[in-house]
Every structure is written in structure tokens, then in C-alpha cells.
Amino acid sequence: MTYIKPKFRHPELPKNDIGYVKSDYEGAISTLCAGCGHDSISAAIVQACFELSIEPHRLAKLSGIGCSSKTPTYFLSNSHGFNSVHGRMPSIATGANMANRDLIYLGVSGDGDSASIGMGQFVHAIRRNVNMVYIVMNNGCYGLTKGQNSATTDAGATSKAGGINNYPAIDLVGLALELEATFVGRSFSGDKNQLVPLIKAAISHPGFALLDVVSPCVTFNNKPESTKSYDYVRAHLEATATIDYVPEKEEITVSYEPGMSAMVEMHDGSVIQLHKLAPNWDPCDRFSAVRRLQTAKAKGEVLTGLLYIDQNSRDMHNLEQTVDKPLNSLREEELCPGSGVLARVNADFR
């Protein structure tokens, strides 16, 4: 019986730019069910952080409650972490981000944590454009409480117990587009080729980046008739484009036929390269993304890939014009600039 992952690793594991191997980004062994999509997403996060050469101590993992919210234990064990109250992760992330803008914030949530109990929190984090990656591990059921239907279960879907869901599903991606989120993507836990570059792009995005990742629950929601099962998603998968994330310093070598590819430059100089583009869709045009999403929905397709990105995103700090340093690095003279400054501020309100 193996509850401990052996420490031995492949002796020829490649190193990234800062000398770490991928296992330096791993966490404890997962206690989720065997075959859970969440574990694949954890592995994709590990892969993305390794490839981006992120120093583990520069990242904070935040989560709420649920199977999804347990996963931060299973990746990046050398990073900061905060496991909050059910659905309250966006508030914690907002507060942490206000206090220290230098860290990378990676929020992990589930369909229950975001679309039900935490909905009020979720929408405001979007509205405020908190600079964070917000991954929803979306399995369309409450796995931790034995598989009841959740707010993202599609209407007409049957639960494992046999009950039919009468209510329409909340589409978190559609909602985020409506709320003018600045980075919206959807992916599938079983497609790392798409998921890893999406996570990397989301980390580079200066603002709220939503990744709604369909993640099958093998124990309660993996029947062929479930719209969140491995078989269903694979059969109905439709991607906006295939995606490559190219860091700033790498030269772009692959070229594609004109009209079939697009390049989106990020604020930090990195580039998202999209090819085999879906027709009538422009990643920087929110209306086309909404249209494309609705068309796919009408056809019963699961539309994945990058849906929308706002290249002019201004995050909460930018909107609030906060100080450009983390609060913990401010010295007394900066925090208490003296009575002269106070008098000037007061004068502004007269």
C-alpha cells in the first residue's frame, strides 16, 4: 500500500531557467479519488509554474472548501497558501493582493464554491479586476458530499443516484464575459496541451483571469450521459484555437498561414500565439466571444480555449492608484509622511 509518494525521481529530469526540476513544484500525494480530473489540473499547474520558472515563494495559493479547494495541498508545497471559508476565497485573495501586490495569486475553486455559496464573492472579484488567476475545477456535482447536482449541472442531466436536474446551469464563462472580465478561458482537465499554455497566459495577465476547467468527477459524475464526463467532453469538445504561450525572451519560430493565426501580445512582452482559429472569432473582441459561446452552447458543444482577453486590462491597484510596493516593505516615513502631507490631504476635501 502506498500512501507516500517515493522520493526517487527520474535522474535526468530537465531543469528550468532557475535551476529547479518539475518535482520542486509538486505537493503532497493526492487524497482525491483515483482518476479525478482535479489531479490533472494540479499537474498542469505544476507544469505551467515549472515552465514559467516561477520561484515557488513568489506565489500564493488560495482556496475555499470542496474537493477542488483541497488541491492546493497537492501542488507547489513550497509556496504560500490560505485555505479559506467556503466561497470566501475571492475576499481573501482581494485582501492579500491589496497588501502585497508582488505575489502571484492563484485561486482554486469549484463549481459549488464559486457558483453557489461563493457567487457573491466571485462576481465582485471579477468586477474589481483583482490581479489573480481564478481556476474553477468544474465537475458539475458536489463530489465531497456524495455527488448531488450543483449549480453548473446541465438541465436534464441525471445524477448518479438517478435524479434529473430541472434547473438550467450557470455558465461561469458567460457570466464572466457579461461582467467584463479581462481574461476568460475554458479548458478540460484531460487536455494538458491546451490547459498548460492557458494557465501560463493567465498568470501573465495583469488582472482577473478566469479559467473554467471541466474536470470529470470519476466517482459521481462520469456516466456517458453526464455533460461533464470524460467521454461526453471528448466527443463534444470544440476549441476556439490551439494555443501556444511564448515567453518574452523566446523567439517565435513557427509561422502559420495568414488568417489562420493570431498573436496577442501581453503587457510583459510575452505572446499568446493562436492558430487554427475558429471562424468569426477575435480573441480581443468580447462580442465575438459571447457570440461564439452562444453558438457552441446551442450546438451542445463544449467550447474550450482562450475566449477573450482585454489587452488594456487595468487591475484593482491601477484603478485605485495604490502604492506600487507591498505594504510590508513600506517604512515608517512612507506610512507617516508627516503633518504637512496630512494638511494637504485634508485641504483637498474642503
Place this chain on the structure above:
Amino acid sequence: MKPTDITNPEYFHKVVDCQHACPAHTPVPEYIRMIAAERYTDAYMINWESNVFPGILGRTCDRPCEPACRRGRVEEEPVAICRLKRVAADNKGEVKSLMPTAPEKKNGFKIALIGGGPASLTVARDLAPLGYEIHLYDEWDKAGGMMRTQIPAFRLPESVLDEEVGYVLDMGIHTHFNTYVSSMKKILEKDYDAIFVGTGAPKGRDLPDLENRKEADKFVHLGIEWLASVAFGHTTKVSKKVIVLGGGNTAMDCCRTARRLGGEKVTVVVRSPFKDMKASPWEIEDAQREDIPILNNMPPKAFVVEGGKLKGMLFGKVAAIYDEHGKRSLISTGEPDIFIEADEVLIAIGQDNAFPWIEGDLGIKFGKWDLPVVDKTTFQSTLDRVFFGGDAAFGPENVITAVAHGHQAAISIDLFCRGESIYNRLPPTTNLVSQKMGIHEWSFDSAVIEDPRYSVPHAEKQVALKDRKVEVELGFNTGIGFKEAQRCLNCDIQTIFNTSRCIECDACMDICPTSCITFTPNGEEDDLRKRLKAPANNTTQDLYVSETLNTGRVMIKDEDVCLHCGLCAERCPTAAWDMQKYLYQVTKASEIWSISNL
């Protein structure tokens, strides 16, 4: 790549590196698990079935299994397989009753075995239970061959040797000791149905052309002859200053024996660099531990004799130069010659085959290096009823190779006597059984232990050097034996992949600690090896390729550094992975002991 054919018995055989590397293909992980379970008798019998001399080999084997051990590829050192074999032998219970006996009623065939070493004894053991009348000839007064004459008692106690040789001889073998066979013709004239030659490589190499070799003759001995003379008590003393020439295991045995017979200043001088020495690293270490300096890059030039007495030897100085093919040449450095004092010199620079007793007109052909022409599978010579094995067949190797030859020669002799084609050989016995006991429960210890290799205790040097019969290596006690046994990665418990069950959730790929598993579009092997999760640069290890999956990809598993921890199977929601124990046993001439007894 095409899907891997796991029904080919050789596929998983190769994954069990230790067993594959063992010439006799001893089921190593199986007996190591028995040791961990304190079932020493069963561990011994698994060995005895395969290699006939577990107690002897547990002390003296050349250990081809250990450099092959997978553990050596994931951490520093391999499992101490050889020393674990000794744990089984040291702690076993009664085993004689588990061994086959020769039937009262003979089958009417008579076999002669020339030479009483490991190859002949293996033939005897495999054939005796079938009712063959077996006659064993040896020039000494006891059987064992080089195991007795060349391996010193401080490495292999006589009692261990006598016990294991005895198990074979007790199967009704007719022994003709103190009988040097001087004519093959005379043997052929007797009514033997088949003759097996296991006479080893008995001729120690000399340096006949070295200056003053003749003058120094009284003070110069050939290593293997000198060791034999010590073993039988004919030589009991050596002078204070001794030079041993040669860098192989015989040289190590000579120098250490000399230290025990009165040699105070014993020096080993080797022509080649240290790293090219043929001796096993642990033998070299043991010699160094006994204050024996090993001087390298020094070819001998002359014996220095004054007034009829040996004064010492002169050596040149060379450097090893390797060409682009890795071929070595020793080039003189031009430094002045070095004189080393000595009263006696032991020459242990290699040994050759010698068959002065086989007449040229018998139809037994000899080829390159005066070696007999022998079929590599059947061990038959050009005279159909004469078979060769051990060092006598293809030149000097080691005990375990001789045993492997013996098994195959026995099969040939049996088929030959029964009038069947000797090429009509049975495939190995194989079996593949799931180890699943429940969710996350296996019938083997799947957890990977991170302990480094345990070292073995030695007898105190002062005591050991006083008596050549005091065994130096003391072996693991059962406690350390258990801990060392737990280091085994159970490579015979195979990861079996069932394509039709896989839902491609990636769980196995994500959990694998050593990044062995990749789901990817298929391709040519060279291309695939580069684009797996970790590069698969060890081409001696196969890639396990599945059939095409639903998404059009294939599962590729690089067998190289798989820990056999079972996590892929534990994380698989559909049991597409299973851990199954693979047993591979070389088929012998007779059923010696069935592993299914376990």
C-alpha cells in the same frame, strides 16, 4: 511503434534486470521477498533450483546482477543481492528433504563427467533425478573444482563448500577422485552414453620470456597452482616480501592468502590502470583493507637474481592511451625503471584452457585459442556424445556461468540419450498473476524504501590475518538482511496496461514519481524517446507501447527507472493498470523443485 507484445516471455524477463543479467536467470526478487518474510528455506530453495550453490555463490559470485540492478539507476547503489543470497543460506532450515533424490531404478544410461567443478556438479544434479548413472572424475581428493582450489577459505569456508557439493554427490553420484583423466580416448572406449567435459581453464599464464625467469624459478609460482597447493595444505608458508603480478580476482586471492601465510610486505603490481583492473571492486577493497598496496601502470621487466636468490623485480612505467575506438595501448612514459624487493613472486595474470589429454584424432575439433568447437545453445562438441561446459567450453568466466552451462548441457545430454533432437528444447516456464488484494492493497510491499545500501561487517583484521581459514566477511544478520531486502524494487511485479479500460484521465502520468508514463501521439522509437515526459536515453531498456487509445494517442512507458511502486495502478480509476507478478524460470532437464510449492 507497434504495440508491445507482452506475451513474448523475453519482454518482461528484460524488465527484471537482475534476473536477466544472471547467467542462470535466478528469480532474484522472488527470493528477496522470501528473505523479507523470514522464509529463508524457501529463499534458499528458489536459489538452489536455479544456481545449485547458494551458500557458495552468496560469498563468491561475480554478481553480474548487481551492476544491472534498477536501484543503481535511481540512487547510488544496487541492492546487495549477493549478500542477501548468503542470508538465505546462513539461516535456512532443513533443506535436504526438499531436494529430489535419485530413483532406485536407473534409466540405463551412463554419463561421465570429467572434472568436479560447478559445471559438472550442475549436470549431475539435473540428471541424477532422472535415473542416470553418473560417474564423476576429478584429479583431487574432493569435488568442487576451482571453487575449492582457487577460492581461499577466508572467502569461502570449507564447510559451506562441502555441504553444497555434498547435496549433489549424495544423489548417488559415482565419484572417481584422485583420478586424473589423461586420455579422452580411454574414456570414449568405456560404455558411457555421453561425456561432459567440465575441466575449467587449468593452465595459469606464465611470463616465460621475462629476463631471469629461469634463474628465479624456485621463487616464482603460478597463482592458481599456488592457491590449490595452499588449499590442500601442501603450502603453509610464504616469505616476508611477496610480489603478486596481475589485476584480477586470482591476484587478489593470492595477495590476501600471502598476507595470511607470513607475507608482511605484499605488493600487487598491475600493468594496466586501476580502473581497467579485472578484479571485482569489492575484492580490491578487501585487499586494500589488508594493507596491500596496488601499484598500477607498471609492466614487469625482469627478475633480479643475485647469488641464486631472488632479490626483487624491475618494472617499467607506462600510461594508458585510448584511441577513438576505445582500444587501449600502454605507452612507456620514459621514466626510470622501478625496483621492488621480493623474496617470492606469484604470477596471476590470467589462465588458459588446456586439453593435452584430448587426442587429436577423436573427431573433437578445436578452434581459436585452442578452445573446443562447441555449440552455444546445446554445448555439444563436434563429437556428438561429448559436451563441454564451464570455463572449458568458451574460456574463463565464473561459477554462475558454469552453472548456467551445466543446466543447458544436462538438457542436451538427456535429449541425446533419449534419441531426440537436442535442439528440441522447451521454452522457459512463465507465469503472470495479479497482485491485487483490494483497493490500494497489493500482495507485495509496494512502498519504496529510501535506505542506502547497508554495509557488511568484517572479522577483525588482526584475527583474520592470523589464520587463512577465518572468514573475513561476516554476512548480514537477519535484521539487516530484512532492511536490505526491503530495498528491492520488486521489478518482477510488472505494470500491465489494458488499453480498452483506459479513459485517459492522465492520473497515472501525473502520479508517476519517476515520470515513466507519457500519453502522446505515436511515432518512431528514436523520436518518441526524445519527447517523453523525461528523456528515455537508456536504450537498453524498452518502451512499453499500448494499442491506440480513443483520442488517437498511445500510452508509452519507459521501463528504465520504473520503481514498480504501483502508484499508477492505485491512481487508475478503471483498473486499466494492474500490478502482476511475472515469474520466469529456465526449464531444467528434470523438475528440481517447483516454485509453485511456495
